[in-house]
Amino acid sequence: MIGYLWAALICISVLTAALRGDMAVITPGIFSAAESGVKVAFGLIGTMTFWLGIMKLIESSGMMELLNRLLRPLARLIFPRLPAGHPAMNAILMNLSANVLGLGNAATPFGIKAMEEMQRINPLGETASDEMCTFLVINTSSITLIPTTVMALRAAAGAANPADILGATIIATFSSTTVALCADRLLRKKVKRK
């Protein structure tokens, strides 16, 4: 899919340049863009290094466990049919806590565990259960408070305060997750479990 988009971008560009009789922009464009790709990556290193260090400290600080406890009532509300002590519930909570704190690397294993546990009690076999769909709605809609790479890019691009978008990001994230959860509830019955 990305391959097609990438190919389309390049082919359409070359074609447009040809039609406009402006083929001279193509080759220099390639060289300068390739170089700026490396510059962007190098610009990220400082912020990423510091933040990945902080992320390790977030992991060992016990914040995930704390958040886990705070999110528990909310998770019961969102997944009413999962038994309270079921291992799937625990994995879901750990995944959500890690995601909120922006610990993507820590979140994925918990998310996979949650899916495997939900598959164990899935009555539909190879068709996704209601709980799986709800869980992935939350994951695909993003619930991260701190978008690390975006801030690193903004810092590298010379933003006065790279974090000035945090408030808008959090509100956008929160509202889209809410809308998607409502849509999930509505669609759940309409989309048949063949």
Next chain:
Amino acid sequence: MMGRVIDFLAVWLIPLLIVAAIAGSLWRRVDIFDRFIEGAKEGFTISIRLIPYLVAMLVAITLFQESGAMEVVKSCLDPLLNRFRVPSEVLPLAIMRPLSGSASLAILADILERQGADSLIGRIASTMMGSTETTFYVLTVYFGAAGVYRIRHALATGLLADLCSFIAAIALCQIVFG
């Protein structure tokens, strides 16, 4: 009111999170400096691993701009998009975002470079990127791990969430930064 909340989060969230991470780790008697360095070591490799994706996508998107193709697309869509006050510069990002994290990162880098990180469009694009996930990737990994093949409405709700984030990002940034 909303502007105050947004300003407060922008200034306070990161310092508070860092202090909480350090305080919690000290409380649990973690060797904090060793832990920090252990994580920080990955910063270089993670950034460098992005290079092939960034170069591939930046070349394509730059050619699209320099060749004038973007201008053509802009002039076709601007009348429609302007009515909803959507800047057409963020359109490539919106299309790529659900498909590929690193490719959309390259597009964001290009927007920040062209428009400036502190421009309205730069901020809209940053908010769009930060408030969404790579929907297709997440679905592939998680459903793949569970061995589920029929995913029902999961893709539709995932894409709806992306769309909502984009609309919210455009509206919020225009209110707060516009």
